[in-house]
Amino acid sequence: MTVKEKIALFPHSPGVYRYYDSEGKVIYVGKAKDLHKRVAQYFVPQERLNAKTRALVAKIADAQYSVVDSEADALLLENNLIKQYKPKYNILLKDSKTYPWVCVTGDEFPKVFITRRVDKSRGNRYFGPYSSVMHARNLVDFFKELYPLRSCNLKITSEAILRHKFRPCLDFHIGRCKGCCIGKISKDEYNGWIDEIVRLLTGRGGEIIQHYKALMLEAAESLDFESAQIYKDKIQSLEKHYSKSVITSVASTNADVFSLVFDGMDAFGNFLRIRGGSIIQSLNLGFKTNIEETRESVLSTFIAEIESKFGALSKEVIVPFLPDVEIDGIEFKIPLKGDKLALLELSAKNAKEFHFNTLRQKEHTDPDAFRQGVMEDLRKALQMEELPVHMECFDNSNIQGTNPVASCVVFRNGEPSKKDYRKFKIKTVIGANDFASMKEVVNRRYSRLMAEAPDDLPQLIVIDGGKGQLDAAYQALAELGLTEKLTVVGLAKRLEEVIRVGDPYPLFIDRNSQALKVLQHIRDEAHRFGITFHRNLRSKSQIHSALREIKGVGEKTEQRLILHFGSVARVAAASEKDIADQVGTELAKRIKEHLNYEKN
Numbered sequence: 001m002t003v004k005e006k007i008a009l010f011p012h013s014p015g016v017y018r019y020y021d022s023e024g025k026v027i028y029v030g031k032a033k034d035l036h037k038r039v040a041q042y043f044v045p046q047e048r049l050n051a052k053t054r055a056l057v058a059k060i061a062d063a064q065y066s067v068v069d070s071e072a073d074a075l076l077l078e079n080n081l082i083k084q085y086k087p088k089y090n091i092l093l094k095d096s097k098t099y100p101w102v103c104v105t106g107d108e109f110p111k112v113f114i115t116r117r118v119d120k121s122r123g124n125r126y127f128g129p130y131s132s133v134m135h136a137r138n139l140v141d142f143f144k145e146l147y148p149l150r151s152c153n154l155k156i157t158s159e160a161i162l163r164h165k166f167r168p169c170l171d172f173h174i175g176r177c178k179g180c181c182i183g184k185i186s187k188d189e190y191n192g193w194i195d196e197i198v199r200l201l202t203g204r205g206g207e208i209i210q211h212y213k214a215l216m217l218e219a220a221e222s223l224d225f226e227s228a229q230i231y232k233d234k235i236q237s238l239e240k241h242y243s244k245s246v247i248t249s250v251a252s253t254n255a256d257v258f259s260l261v262f263d264g265m266d267a268f269g270n271f272l273r274i275r276g277g278s279i280i281q282s283l284n285l286g287f288k289t290n291i292e293e294t295r296e297s298v299l300s301t302f303i304a305e306i307e308s309k310f311g312a313l314s315k316e317v318i319v320p321f322l323p324d325v326e327i328d329g330i331e332f333k334i335p336l337k338g339d340k341l342a343l344l345e346l347s348a349k350n351a352k353e354f355h356f357n358t359l360r361q362k363e364h365t366d367p368d369a370f371r372q373g374v375m376e377d378l379r380k381a382l383q384m385e386e387l388p389v390h391m392e393c394f395d396n397s398n399i400q401g402t403n404p405v406a407s408c409v410v411f412r413n414g415e416p417s418k419k420d421y422r423k424f425k426i427k428t429v430i431g432a433n434d435f436a437s438m439k440e441v442v443n444r445r446y447s448r449l450m451a452e453a454p455d456d457l458p459q460l461i462v463i464d465g466g467k468g469q470l471d472a473a474y475q476a477l478a479e480l481g482l483t484e485k486l487t488v489v490g491l492a493k494r495l496e497e498v499i500r501v502g503d504p505y506p507l508f509i510d511r512n513s514q515a516l517k518v519l520q521h522i523r524d525e526a527h528r529f530g531i532t533f534h535r536n537l538r539s540k541s542q543i544h545s546a547l548r549e550i551k552g553v554g555e556k557t558e559q560r561l562i563l564h565f566g567s568v569a570r571v572a573a574a575s576e577k578d579i580a581d582q583v584g585t586e587l588a589k590r591i592k593e594h595l596n597y598e599k600n
Helices: 003-007 035-040 051-059 071-085 133-146 158-162 187-201 205-221 225-242 295-310 338-365 367-381 434-452 467-479 514-548 555-565 568-573 576-583 585-599
Strands: 015-020 026-032 062-067 101-104 112-115 125-127 255-263 266-275 278-288 316-318 331-333 390-399 402-412 422-425 460-464 487-492 497-500
Touching: 003 035, 003 062, 015 035, 015 071, 026 035, 026 051, 026 071, 035 062, 071 295, 101 133, 101 187, 112 133, 125 187, 133 187, 187 205, 205 225, 255 295, 255 338, 266 295, 266 338, 278 295, 278 338, 316 338, 367 514, 390 434, 390 514, 402 434, 402 514, 422 434, 422 514, 434 467, 460 467, 460 514, 467 487, 487 514, 514 555, 555 568, 555 576, 568 585, 576 585
Parallel strands: 255 316, 316 331, 390 460, 460 487
Antiparallel strands: 015 026, 015 062, 101 112, 101 125, 255 266, 266 278, 390 402, 402 422, 487 497
């Protein structure tokens, strides 16, 4: 039976399907609300599929499925099978590191510490994981400050205490531990502290603060001011700690928050768990998509991964858009205002920061591979055939038509190549005509490049400006017969939209993508280089205007006068005889007449 014949028998039920290659290896696992309809979408005419999906379909030698009761079950089963088989074409987690957890041991007198290994077989309880080990350490340090817990590795039991098996350590003598190993504190009192720590870890700190306030008032009424002060200090410590983590300003909130940032085939996600208005868990995860996946599908994968790590989700889940599954008992919300929107924005900020740090780390560890990846993203975004390893950008600069100039900056492998920068004075255009100036400069640049280095033409030309400047540049390239050899685009600054010749609709590249950042960098560099050149010309023109307008006064004569007298004003104030000593009688007379006329 062929694969097509086999999938024709798939039921119209929710479930998970698996594709196998000719060697019997699982190459893709997918979930579906309707198995029959979903799998049939892969076996359509090839032109409807993208390249990677076509490659997947070409390798499918067998298909199997598992029916489940609901979409939620399909999501969890898919997640488990992906972890088991690690299929080549699935969304895969990019993070392989183990995150830290806070562990509360199952001993009679429990310990609290940080670990990266989770082993619940001994009755230990784990809270986390935490994206930042520093956050976890600060949390454990806060517990030690609030509660004098033991830090030793002794197997402390009631029987061992009765037999006087242990001797107190230094922590007991300096007040860091109450000496549970020698019976100085009861099991009930010690475990009362542990219960409070667990409540803090699960976001119920408000309950403990209220409990301590009641105890403080009770102690004060009984004139036990020493105990009241102890409770007051604990309340202040708790309020100080929670002032850093309380998110909502009104009622307590219990929710889970997801956000995603996409960059090409990669996705960067942040998860926040909110309990009692406080963040008790935060985790960043990266995903790699190997075939075209919708953002809704990536979000579903993210949700399944978090559920497998942390257990059941909150009844309220805040998301930027709806996932492609429905889960019984869970309400997905897309907030538009208020505290919940603030939570989503906070999560999105964390996801963007995670994306940025990941790119920085990649750029630092392997800059060549990073730049190659950015160039590949730019090629895809602009739908180019060649990689844009050589890019050039043009910008015009003039103020009210004076000193019109243009700049050309060159990037190679995504980096500025300053030795190849060029600046142009506009020769054939009179007044402020950006379109004609752009056409002149592009024509001059590539006429010369074709004559001197025809093998060094760029793959991409970027024009700083809108449709008018782009059309003018394209006309110049068409006259030179270069339009088929390279790609030319315009980058409009107001909306950062990419304009293409003949396309009435602008191309919007993801604002967070490195591809757009490269285009912005080369555009800004061309603008900077052009403005600097224009400013220098304008300054030089203004400095020379007063004396150089006089017939017979050249650059050297002007320099001689300025060096001798100090300024043009002092030249004007000097006697004709003093000026004649420097430049001769006849020229001194003309200078004096001109400067006196200018002054009047």
